[in-house]
Every structure is written in C-alpha cells, then in structure tokens.
Amino acid sequence: MADTFDLLLTGGTVLNPVTGVNRKLDVGVAEGRVTAILADLPRANANKVLDVAGCYVTPGLIDFHVHSYWGVNPYGCNLDALCLATGVTTTMDAGSAGPVNFLGFRNLVSESSKTRMLGFVALAQHGVLNEPGELLNLGFADSDGAAQTVGDNRDIGVGIKVRLHRKSIGENSRAALRLAIKAGEATRTPTMVHVGDTAISMSEIADTLRPGDIITHCYTPQKPSIIDETGKLLTEVRKAKERGVIFDVGHAGGHFDFDLVRRAMGDGLLPDVISSDLHGRLKQPGFGIVGDLPTTLTKFLALGLNLEEIIARCTINPARVIDWQDRIGSLEVGREADIAVLKITDEPTTLRDSVGGEWSVNQRIAAQWTIRQGELFKGKG
Ligand SMILES: [Zn+2]
Incomplete structure (x- = not known):
C-alpha cells in the first residue's frame, strides 16, 4: 500500500x-x-x-575513491562501519584488486559489506602494492586480464585503475597508461589514473586520456601539477576538462593543498567528483587529515561551493562516470x-591539508x- x-x-x-x-x-x-x-x-x-x-x-553518498580490500591488500581497510556512519552507501575501490585477485574482492569485501562496494580493476595483476610498487616490473601489467575481469564482473567491476607515480611504476608510466586505456577501450569503461610524481608530464597524461577517463588526486601538491608556476591551468588540462575528462579529488594523506585547490578552482577547474581516498596506510587515528568523506566535503563548503554543488559531486556525478546513473546517485x-x-552544523572546526595548512571554519x-x-x-x- x-x-x-x-x-x-x-x-x-x-x-x-x-x-x-x-x-x-x-x-x-x-x-x-x-x-x-x-x-x-x-x-x-x-x-x-x-x-x-x-x-x-x-541520495546516499558515493565515495568514488577508497581502498576497502582489507586483510589482503596493503592499502586495504575495513570501511563498512565508517561508511554507514557517514552517509556513504556506495564506494569504489581504486585498484586494490587486479585480475588475479578480484574474485577475492568480490567474496571478502563486496558480498560481505552492507555498503555497496564496487571496484576499479588494477592493470597490475595483483592490484596496487606499497613497496616495491606494483608495476616497477611492467611484466605484471595485464591489460587483457584486467579487461576480462571487468567483463566477467560487470555488476561490481566499473573500470580500470593505474597508478603512474614513480614509486609504483618507475619509468614505465607511458607504456602502462596506454595498456590501461586499452583495457578501458576493450570494456567501454573509464580508466582512473593516479597522478603526482610522474615520469611523464601532466600535459601528456591529460592529452592521452579519453572523455570519461579520470584523473584522481587532481589537486596533488606533488609535481607535475595541473597548474603552472603562475597558478594558471595548463592548456592541455583545460582542453581535457572541456573534452570530458573527469577530475576527481582523491584526497588521501598527500594529495590536497588548499592554496593549489584555490588557484585551480579560481582558474576554472572545479572537481567533477569529490572523494576521500581513505586507505589503511593513513596510520593516524581517525584517518588523519582526511577524516572521512563529510570532512572532505566540508573543505569544499569552505572553498565556496554550495551544498547542492557539493552533493552533486558525491552522488550523481560519480554515478554518471561509471554509467550507473539509473541505479545510484539520485533520490x-x-x-x-x-x-x-x-x-x-555551526561549530568551530579546523581543516587540514597535506602541506601543513590549517584552516579554521565555523561550519x-x-x-x-x-x-x-x-x-x-x-x-x-
Ligand atoms: Zn587511492
């Protein structure tokens, strides 16, 4: 009735x-x-x-970049309870599992969590690693396997993930980026690219991505950045944005700089998606400077977005990126x-960034x- x-x-x-x-x-x-x-x-x-x-x-919030493959992947942590305490009803794991162990992600994480836990499949066959990094040996890149894994797991596998920073991949970033995009093309899904301390330029990365592919950690203070020394957006980044490349915050411990965000937003680069990148190597109590997704959202309230603009960036926008807008992201x-x-709530709060910045706000x-x-x-x- x-x-x-x-x-x-x-x-x-x-x-x-x-x-x-x-x-x-x-x-x-x-x-x-x-x-x-x-x-x-x-x-x-x-x-x-x-x-x-x-x-x-x-609508239930979507945290587009987390690491939830706990007990298996070095970045994994059990996020189910925190999600359900913070308005988050869907998460995307950002490549903790690759072709050889995505089935474990399905069984141990996705099927045993109340939160809907989806995942980007890593190009690296075993998922992202800490040290040594997952693609220092490019022989571990498995483009066909990643594509097959997405194809076999359409209900939870939403795209391909590759990390391009030197610690993960050494000088292999150009080749790995192409292999990741090849898997994205084969599956008609987006490829999520981790930037910061890359061997290839931001311009090359931005130019290489397809509409719908994702630059995560878009406001990282690590070089190469999306802005130049004068604070202006790189031309190729602006063109990528206009072409429909997605810019995702992916806060984590090391990828948020208030000053850089202000400059980039001031020059037209608003984030398409706001995500936390919560992971198990944020050793400080309460996930350190990240806290949780609402804390990350609060930073954008302070930066001048209104609540409607913020909520779009953690509901319908990420749903659209993975073509799930008919299922999630709307009420x-x-x-x-x-x-x-x-x-x-009106209460004094101190917000922190990755380069020691502190910002006292009242909401x-x-x-x-x-x-x-x-x-x-x-x-x-
Ligand atoms: Zn991450």
Whole structure:
C-alpha cells in the first residue's frame, strides 16, 4: 500500500541535485525502496517515524575513491562501519584488486559489506602494492586480464585503475597508461589514473586520456601539477576538462593543498567528483587529515561551493562516470532506498591539508543518519 512505510523521514529538506529538488518533503521507505517523496505523508501507517527537521535528505553518498580490500591488500581497510556512519552507501575501490585477485574482492569485501562496494580493476595483476610498487616490473601489467575481469564482473567491476607515480611504476608510466586505456577501450569503461610524481608530464597524461577517463588526486601538491608556476591551468588540462575528462579529488594523506585547490578552482577547474581516498596506510587515528568523506566535503563548503554543488559531486556525478546513473546517485520513488541525512552544523572546526595548512571554519557537514537498502544506521555526527 502506498501509505504504509517501514520508515518515514519527516520534516527534512530533500536535496537531490539531479532532479533539482531542494525543499521540505517527507520521504517514505518500504521493503528497501523509496516509495513516496511528498509533503506531509501520513504518519499513522509508518513502522518508524524519524524526525529529521533541520537536516538535508540527499541520495546516499558515493565515495568514488577508497581502498576497502582489507586483510589482503596493503592499502586495504575495513570501511563498512565508517561508511554507514557517514552517509556513504556506495564506494569504489581504486585498484586494490587486479585480475588475479578480484574474485577475492568480490567474496571478502563486496558480498560481505552492507555498503555497496564496487571496484576499479588494477592493470597490475595483483592490484596496487606499497613497496616495491606494483608495476616497477611492467611484466605484471595485464591489460587483457584486467579487461576480462571487468567483463566477467560487470555488476561490481566499473573500470580500470593505474597508478603512474614513480614509486609504483618507475619509468614505465607511458607504456602502462596506454595498456590501461586499452583495457578501458576493450570494456567501454573509464580508466582512473593516479597522478603526482610522474615520469611523464601532466600535459601528456591529460592529452592521452579519453572523455570519461579520470584523473584522481587532481589537486596533488606533488609535481607535475595541473597548474603552472603562475597558478594558471595548463592548456592541455583545460582542453581535457572541456573534452570530458573527469577530475576527481582523491584526497588521501598527500594529495590536497588548499592554496593549489584555490588557484585551480579560481582558474576554472572545479572537481567533477569529490572523494576521500581513505586507505589503511593513513596510520593516524581517525584517518588523519582526511577524516572521512563529510570532512572532505566540508573543505569544499569552505572553498565556496554550495551544498547542492557539493552533493552533486558525491552522488550523481560519480554515478554518471561509471554509467550507473539509473541505479545510484539520485533520490527517487522506485529506487533502492540509499539515503544520507546530513546537517550543516555551526561549530568551530579546523581543516587540514597535506602541506601543513590549517584552516579554521565555523561550519561543517555532519552525517546524522544513513539509510542503506532501507536499513537505518546512526551517523557519527
Ligand atoms: Zn587511492
């Protein structure tokens, strides 16, 4: 029955960038799906009524770059509980698994997590490694195997990942980039490229990528950068942006510099996707300067994006990059009930970047509740 709900969210502001909705509406959930989005839905037939006045009710957040292959990959960590405490209902693992061990990612991570955990398949046959890096020996690159793995796992394998920094790959970046794109072409999926300390120039990387391919760590302070010494965007980067190459934040410990972000955004390079790059080698308590996805989003609030612009960058935008926009990234009747309940709280907060920068702000984005497939989880606030 249309007016019988397992869960009813009342009094919140529904904010859904893809449909342009931004107003007070109730949201009804039944049998794991969104069944109504209307003003003043009847309370009487709801199993549970949750008053979310003062909060924003958004599509479940998508963290487009994490490392969740815990217990197997050196960067992996168990992120399920943190996701469900921070409004995140879908994550993309960024290449922790390659052709030889993606089945383990499916069994150990994707199928055993409440959070929907998808993955980019590494070009390196065993996934990304720490030291020695995964493609110092290019013999470990397996373009055909990566393509086959995506083809065999279309329900969770969403693209190809390659890291181009010297520690991972030495001087093999040009050859590896081409092999990764070849796998992307074969599977009609995007290739995600890790930049920072690369042996080839940012201009060459930007020029080589196809529309829809992804530059992750786009604001890294490591050279070569997307901006020149005067703070202007490189011509090839601007052209890549215009062509539809995707720029993803991929914050992590080492890839965020407030000053560089300000300059790049000031010269027109807004991120397409805002992601945390949470991983298991961020040894500081609470994942150090990254914290979580809402903390990363708060940085962009401070940098001048409004909440609607921010939410688009962690819902519908990443969904579109992997061509999943019909499944995730929007809050609509009939869809799986993946929902975030967020609040902008007025409280002093210190934000930190990768080069020692600190920024005291008076507002932050706080996750109050997460609903995944209709199931309710308390946010960490
Ligand atoms: Zn990463």
